[in-house]
Amino acid sequence: MDIAKISNLKSKFVSREVGNELILVPLTNNVAQMSELFTLNETARFIWENITDKTSTSNLEAAIVETFDIDNETAKNDIENFLKQMEKLLANK
Amino acid sequence: MKKTQNELNLIIAGFTIALFSDLIIELEEGYLPFTVQHIDNKPDVVIKCYNGIKPDILKDSHLVFEAKNDEQRFYSIHKKEEDLIFVIYNQQNRDEIQQMAVLDASFNHWKVYSNLSDGKLLPLRYPMGPIIMHYMTLKSDAVMMHASCAFDGRQARIFTGFSGNGKSTISKLWADAGNLIINDDRIIIRKSADGYFAYNTPMYYTDRPKKAPLNAIYLISHSPENKIKKLSGALAISKVMAFSIQNNFDKQFIQSRLEFFSNLCLNIPVYELGFVPDKSVVNFILANEKTETK
Numbered sequence: 048m049d050i051a052k053i054s055n056l057k058s059k060f061v062s063r064e065v066g067n068e069l070i071l072v073p074l075t076n077n078v079a080q081m082s083e084l085f086t087l088n089e090t091a092r093f094i095w096e097n098i099t100d101k102t103s104t105s106n107l108e109a110a111i112v113e114t115f116d117i118d119n120e121t122a123k124n125d126i127e128n129f130l131k132q133m134e135k136l137l138a139n140k
Numbered sequence: 141m142k143k144t145q146n147e148l149n150l151i152i153a154g155f156t157i158a159l160f161s162d163l164i165i166e167l168e169e170g171y172l173p174f175t176v177q178h179i180d181n182k183p184d185v186v187i188k189c190y191n192g193i194k195p196d197i198l199k200d201s202h203l204v205f206e207a208k209n210d211e212q213r214f215y216s217i218h219k220k221e222e223d224l225i226f227v228i229y230n231q232q233n234r235d236e237i238q239q240m241a242v243l244d245a246s247f248n249h250w251k252v253y254s255n256l257s258d259g260k261l262l263p264l265r266y267p268m269g270p271i272i273m274h275y276m277t278l279k280s281d282a283v284m285m286h287a288s289c290a291f292d293g294r295q296a297r298i299f300t301g302f303s304g305n306g307k308s309t310i311s312k313l314w315a316d317a318g319n320l321i322i323n324d325d326r327i328i329i330r331k332s333a334d335g336y337f338a339y340n341t342p343m344y345y346t347d348r349p350k351k352a353p354l355n356a357i358y359l360i361s362h363s364p365e366n367k368i369k370k371l372s373g374a375l376a377i378s379k380v381m382a383f384s385i386q387n388n389f390d391k392q393f394i395q396s397r398l399e400f401f402s403n404l405c406l407n408i409p410v411y412e413l414g415f416v417p418d419k420s421v422v423n424f425i426l427a428n429e430k431t432e433t434k
Binding site: 061063065066068069070072073074075076077078084085086 | 203204205206207208209373374375377378381382388389390391394395397398399402
């Protein structure tokens with residue numbers, strides 16, 4: 048899973064803000080059984096909302112560092128964790 | 141006993157439904173307690189029932205949704221301009237169309253096409269009936285869920301989860317403890333000025349219409365010991381919504397459901413419950429549901 052792929056998939060989701068979190072519901076053309084929908088915490092939500100077709104890992108990392116006042120290593124880990132989470136969530140799509 | 145007429149009225153979860161046909165309409169037994177002689181105002185849903193399957197109505201439509209698995213093909217949904225066309229397949233022969241239906245953009249008017257059976261039309265033959273009920277809720281403050289619901293005379297508790305997680309088992313335990321079971325498989329939750337209410341819907345067996353004020357939602361699973369955890373925020377909403385009946389091919393449907401469940405979970409507590417399938421779970425819930433805040 049990479050940022051470009053997520054950028055392409057964003058239009059296939061409907062989102063709703065709940066507090067600092069975001070719920071994502073995938074558009075689907077079949078009956079998918081899900082134990083829960085996609086919920087993103089504050090950092091994951093920030094990453095999701097800031098991914099566009101022009102986003103690179105490095106400028107996303109810089110935006111996270113600036114917004115959450117964390118170091119680059121932590122921001123990098125956050126992006127990696129987000130991508131892993133999305134890969135897992137989208138595995139059955 | 142089955143009811144036959146060429147005009148029939150139903151009230152399901154407070155929604156008024158009028159069926160019309162030039163031919164005789166037959167309803168399965170489970171619908172009979174929901175029939176009424178008259179509907180005072182304009183019906184919420186009007187169903188016109190016709191004889192014969194009309195594959196031609198699919199011309200110029202496109203497939204938007206298909207409910208099927210490796211073994212079975214249940215139904216497909218096609219869009220034609222603003223109308224939705226439903227094709228229901230025979231469960232014994234997946235290539236044979238059992239019924240077709242057209243729903244207009246208002247979501248209030250259905251045309252249902254069925255073949256005559258012994259000179260009568262069965263417009264709400266499974267799964268057409270539940271599909272109509274689902275779409276009836278989509279433009280209202282209501283939702284249909286796979287859940288069981290027990291009412292203690294004061295409050296109703298809903299139990300939902302995957303098939304096999306114990307919805308029927310837990311409702312039987314609450315029934316043994318003197319509770320009224322609203323239904324053990326499928327319910328409609330509806331918001332009114334007085335709060336949220338759970339309703340039963342017609343099943344394959346006969347049961348009278350029931351309604352109860354909703355006070356708690358439990359996401360259940362079997363467990364070696366009884367355990368409970370209160371959920372809140374996005375997690376509660378997403379987990380409860382996952383067990384609602386959904387045809388998520390349309391962004392507006394999803395937005396409407398997200399709004400409903402967000403408000404529902406803001407007003408009704410949601411718990412994750414692991415339970416041992418014996419009567420201990422009833423007292424466990426009674427002892428813990430109000431105090432559990434983790």
